Amino acid sequence: KPLVGNLIGEDHVNYVLMYNMLTGIRVGVSRCQAKIKRPLTDEDFTARHKFSFDIVGNELTPSAKYDFKFKDYAPWVFRTLREDYFELDPADYLLSLTSKYILSELGSPGKSGSFFYFSRDYRFIIKTIRHSEHQFLLKILKQYYTHVQENPHTLISRFYGLHRVKLPRGRKIHFVIMNNLFPPHKDIHETYDLKGSTVGREYPEDKAAANPRAVLKDLNWINRGKQLELGPEKRALLTEQLRRDAEFLERIKVMDYSLLVGIHNLKRGNRDNVRRNTLKVFSPDLPSNSKASHHQSKAGSKSPEAIAMKRAMRSSDPKRLNDAEDVVFSLSAEPPGDHRQQFLFYQDEGGLRATDEIDQPFYDGERGAGGTIYYLGIIDILTPYTVVKRMEHVWKGMNHDIHKISPVPPTEYAQRFLSFMKAVMRGGEGGQRFVSE
Numbered sequence: 263k264p265l266v267g268n269l270i271g272e273d274h275v276n277y278v279l280m281y282n283m284l285t286g287i288r289v290g291v292s293r294c295q296a297k298i299k300r301p302l303t304d305e306d307f308t309a310r311h312k313f314s315f316d317i318v319g320n321e322l323t324p325s326a327k328y329d330f331k332f333k334d335y336a337p338w339v340f341r342t343l344r345e346d347y348f349e350l351d352p353a354d355y356l357l358s359l360t361s362k363y364i365l366s367e368l369g370s371p372g373k374s375g376s377f378f379y380f381s382r383d384y385r386f387i388i389k390t391i392r393h394s395e396h397q398f399l400l401k402i403l404k405q406y407y408t409h410v411q412e413n414p415h416t417l418i419s420r421f422y423g424l425h426r427v428k429l430p431r432g433r434k435i436h437f438v439i440m441n442n443l444f445p446p447h448k449d450i451h452e453t454y455d456l457k458g459s460t461v462g463r464e465y466p467e468d469k470a471a472a473n474p475r476a477v478l479k480d481l482n483w484i485n486r487g488k489q490l491e492l493g494p495e496k497r498a499l500l501t502e503q504l505r506r507d508a509e510f511l512e513r514i515k516v517m518d519y520s521l522l523v524g525i526h527n528l529k530r531g532n533r534d535n536v537r538r539n540t541l542k543v544f545s546p547d548l549p550s551n552s553k554a555s556h557h558q559s560k561a562g563s564k565s566p567e568a569i570a571m572k573r574a575m576r577s578s579d580p581k582r583l584n585d586a587e588d589v590v591f592s593l594s595a596e597p598p599g600d601h602r603q604q605f606l607f608y609q610d611e612g613g614l615r616a617t618d619e620i621d622q623p624f625y626d627g628e629r630g631a632g633g634t635i636y637y638l639g640i641i642d643i644l645t646p647y648t649v650v651k652r653m654e655h656v657w658k659g660m661n662h663d664i665h666k667i668s669p670v671p672p673t674e675y676a677q678r679f680l681s682f683m684k685a686v687m688r689g690g691e692g693g694q695r696f697v698s699e
């Protein structure tokens with residue numbers, strides 16, 4: 263099914279930024295990718311690669327439409343994460359990221375002012391982040407890397423890249439690239455952002471009825487009497503992974519993260535096309551491979567564009583990037599790079615299928631039809647418990663039960679988060695205890 267959406271042209275406020283981000287990624291990532299893979303060193307965790315773009319171009323960077331600077335942070339670390347742990351095919355990654363773009367109509371779904379952009383195939387998200395979040399990610403990068411290494415099934419956001427664009431007037435925009443937890447090919451019928459905190463954690467139910475894309479919160483979950491319908495096996499696995507992840511988040515002293523839960527109802531299927539009708543498509547019209555961006559065809563790693571991209575990446579000559587579209591289609595392509603089925607919590611059509619008490623598909627009453635797939639992940643993990651939060655804590659604590667408000671210290675936050683998630687799984691005590699009077 264083709265994506266339905268409005269094309270965002272050069273007059274869009276974020277057109278230039280978007281163009282620069284994508285051009286920077288394309289050139290920066292292919293540069294690193296063109297080199298022979300080698301083991302990581304300590305220096306790789308603090309490395310930064312700088313690129314300067316202008317309309318003329320030079321021996322390092324092809325010409326671009328605008329003048330800007332691009333910085334690629336710890337490129338080798340992210341390359342290793344992508345290839346060795348997140349099982350991404352390099353050509354696939356670049357192609358998905360730098361062809362067509364979809365701009366979330368919400369602009370900023372969170373309160374933080376961050377912008378979210380989806381890659382055309384909906385697999386990747388670019389999130390602009392604050393400078394403090396950027397610094398924090400660099401600070402914990404090694405710990406994050408080790409956690410991913412030791413926990414191949416972690417539910418924590420997969421960071422694929424950390425970059426910065428600097429515009430001529432000096433404005434610096436930091437952003438990360440991460441996995442979209444939600445699948446490209448399925449409607450998500452309900453979305454919850456769960457923290458284990460209940461103060462102010464409710465999306466108005468009257469508005470929710472009219473907005474299928476509303477992100478609901480802890481109180482909606484509790485009041486609707488929801489639970490995660492998982493059988494003993496999946497329950498045990500999920501609980502254990504959540505425990506390890508929460509322990510890591512406690513160790514790096516963060517808070518404010520949440521478990522994002524997308525629910526796909528198999529009986530309702532995809533007929534609502536919830537997403538496709540509400541997104542706008544961004545067409546960056548990049549300097550190289552621009553023909554590919556006009557294609558509506560689904561890009562796989564066997565597509566001519568992907569093969570062309572692969573060839574271009576093997577060459578360290580930047581001029582070669584412009585020849586990418588001329589490379590002839592070849593049948594010697596590698597198999598598709600999406601190996602998500604091998605990740606425990608993303609094994610059932612990219613998610614986790616609900617199961618009954620004998621670990622068989624759970625049908626919610628009606629047998630033979632329907633069922634549920636959950637799409638789960640821990641997001642927004644870059645907020646350290648800082649002085650600001652401590653002050654907010656004191657302030658909010660004056661009128662509320664101190665243990666039920668959102669900004670509590672990392673240890674308490676992690677414990678509450680974990681016990682809430684256990685409580686809302688089938689067989690748990692339920693979330694009522696977490697509600698403040």
Ligand code: ATP
Pocket residue numbers: 371372373374375376378387419440441442443444453455477522639641642
């Ligand atoms: P705030 O700090 O106010 O919570 P934020 O700007 O940091 O907001 P996030 O909490 O990271 O934003 O995300 C906001 C919403 O965007 C989430 O509730 C979710 O609906 C969506 N979202 C974020 N990350 C992902 C992801 N990896 N996959 C799918 N959806 C996501």
Ligand code: CA
Pocket residue numbers: 372518519520641642
């Ligand atoms: Ca958040």
Ligand code: CA
Pocket residue numbers: 372374642645
């Ligand atoms: Ca945030």
